[in-house]
Amino acid sequence: MALDVASRARFNLERAAVLLLDETQLGMSILVQIVTGLGAKQLYRCASLEEAKAAATEHEIDIAIVDAMAPEGKGYDFVEWLRREAQEPNCYAPVLITTAHTPASDIVRARDCGGHFIIKKPIAPIVMLERIIWVAKAGRPFLFTGTYVGPDRRFRDEGPPDGIGRRREDIARAESAAKAAAEIATHDIETPPERSAAS
Template sequence: MALEPNSRGRFNLEKASILMLEANGMGMDILVQIVTGLGAKSLYRCNTVEEAQDVVRQNNIDLIIADALSPAGEGYEFVSWLRSQGGEPNSFAPVVVTAAHTPVSMVQKARDCGAHYIVKKPLTPVVMLERILWIARESRPFIECDAYVGPDRRHKNEGPPDGKPRRRDDLPPEVGLAQEPNMSQDQVDGLFAARKVSL
């Protein structure tokens, strides 16, 4: 799913305002190097959710890169707050969540809080650029309802699993954190990749 090298070379974030939410100093340094390498000049560096919320209230933001901030998950909460209470136009800003651990449950949490993509650490400039370009090109519509605000999460419609009835309310709810291995970046991208839906 990699982009052609020619398309990477023509992209520049010089006029974009980027908010970065990262509690780890080394992680912030790496993130700053990546986005400045892509031409970004207007950066808002936030170490806490409160700082990020203040920036959103006072500035127009073109892109948000937020760490999941494990184990408490404040990054997910920030994205949920942004989508529901951030105010226009920032509530519709593209969001990339970064995370050191990416089990299926955490990828789903990033998707369900309203993020466009989740990127597994360690971050690389090429992967970040590809995700930013995908967001710019895909133009997914925003969904606003009681339970969710964010880009359309429907990528494919395969129906219920074999042997299951059409209604899924008989399945038990998830209890506690999942005890499963991390997904690879390709598997993460597969859950977020846009696909045609047959209705």
């Protein structure tokens, strides 16, 4: 996921409004150092779910960096709230979720709450920069369903899986239809139309 040096050299958060959510002073201090090092000047520092909701309601934000705040998972709750209840354009803001623990269940929860990326602590500034640039360049479409609101969780569009269940039959039918269409097209090209006796 490493980005080229030119992309990193041109990147600057100077005009971005950044919401930071971390309940610990040390965690907040590290986030502030990283994003100010990337040029950010307009920061909304939040130590609780309530402060983050208030900041996202009162101010337009360009990106949110949210600590998962385990074990209660209040960071995930904020992201779900941001996606479902915050006003535009904040509901579309890129969200990076930070956490010291990355069991599969936390990664799934970060993905399912509407976060763009999960970043494992300790956070290296270059990793934060690369994730922010990745999100800015990727432009993943937003999905709105009954159970999920957030960026498309698929990073690649690879088509249907090979030979799994119903899709194997769908592919076979599509291949059969393509062959039939090709035969008809070939027949039309090779067989000139019949001329009537009057011509």
